[in-house]
Amino acid sequence: MQTWEEIEKIQPVASRTIMNSINKNRISHAYLFQGDRGTGKKEMALLLAKYLFCMNRQGVNPCNNCINCQRIDSGNHPDMHWIEPDGASIKIEQVRNLQKEFTYSGMESNQKVYIIKDADTLTVNAANRLLKFLEEPSIETTAMMLTENGHAMLSTIRSRCQIIDLQPLAPGILQEKLQQEGLNEMDAKLLSVLTNSLTEALELAQDDWFAGARKIVIQWVEMYTTQPEDIYTYIHQYWIPHFKDRESQERGLDLLILGFKDILHQHIYTDANTILLSNDPSKLEKRLITFSQAQLLTILNQILMAKRKLKANVQPTLVIEQLALQIQR
Numbered sequence: 001m002q003t004w005e006e007i008e009k010i011q012p013v014a015s016r017t018i019m020n021s022i023n024k025n026r027i028s029h030a031y032l033f034q035g036d037r038g039t040g041k042k043e044m045a046l047l048l049a050k051y052l053f054c055m056n057r058q059g060v061n062p063c064n065n066c067i068n069c070q071r072i073d074s075g076n077h078p079d080m081h082w083i084e085p086d087g088a089s090i091k092i093e094q095v096r097n098l099q100k101e102f103t104y105s106g107m108e109s110n111q112k113v114y115i116i117k118d119a120d121t122l123t124v125n126a127a128n129r130l131l132k133f134l135e136e137p138s139i140e141t142t143a144m145m146l147t148e149n150g151h152a153m154l155s156t157i158r159s160r161c162q163i164i165d166l167q168p169l170a171p172g173i174l175q176e177k178l179q180q181e182g183l184n185e186m187d188a189k190l191l192s193v194l195t196n197s198l199t200e201a202l203e204l205a206q207d208d209w210f211a212g213a214r215k216i217v218i219q220w221v222e223m224y225t226t227q228p229e230d231i232y233t234y235i236h237q238y239w240i241p242h243f244k245d246r247e248s249q250e251r252g253l254d255l256l257i258l259g260f261k262d263i264l265h266q267h268i269y270t271d272a273n274t275i276l277l278s279n280d281p282s283k284l285e286k287r288l289i290t291f292s293q294a295q296l297l298t299i300l301n302q303i304l305m306a307k308r309k310l311k312a313n314v315q316p317t318l319v320i321e322q323l324a325l326q327i328q329r
């Protein structure tokens, strides 16, 4: 992303905070960008770095054209350093090396930037070393730390940074990102309504359990049209063994909600674009006859009620049996 206005589309608050600091000429010496994977931490850090080094700034934005902007884009600006975990953690040697490099004064200019990725993986020693570094900032050194687990950072480090909270992605943006990661449109759309975390969505997309869960739910919904008398057996044979703990049971009910919403949306919009769960839209036609709009609204309420019962620790098998029978009525 080349401008703050572009980033503003996915991270309005965070990008306005930074634009504001730039306008007031109050850029911090240390930033902590915290947010889930895919929320724009790296993009924001790189854009700010470019702005700091740019020789031809355009308002709050870098020109994206000068030699410094180009060197940052290609990852080889001599005064900008990246630190990433070496194995599972960021070690004290890495922080030491950074300090050494920074003491060779003014390679190009006095401006220096370092970006620490996965900053929550700093070992205690590395963090303490870094802390000293943060406490004696030279005027033109800017530290940017990126983390998905802000709460896991040492409070001594957090307190020295301006914290920029990145928000979970909106469903449309998450769907776009998932498609960029290679998911097909249907899967991306479904996952973007089940979670707002890119990491979790990508994990679910790879997860055999989730693929199985989806099939079981689709089949369950379909059986009300094709063989309602077998649903009780089906639940015992497939649902109960698959959804073992409360978290998975709740996810199963979320999928079931989407299964019935698909039918409701077909009643209302008659548009295949609104389908989330069912992978064979042609089958939805028959379900429209099985369920009226009023019935569907009742069913959605019953599923929500079942979710509440799970939360209240009612025995899960009982909750699902009751729900299956309620829907049949």
Ligand SMILES: [Zn+2]
Pocket: 053, 054, 055, 056, 057, 062, 063, 064, 065, 066, 067, 068, 069, 070
């Ligand atoms: Zn530039």
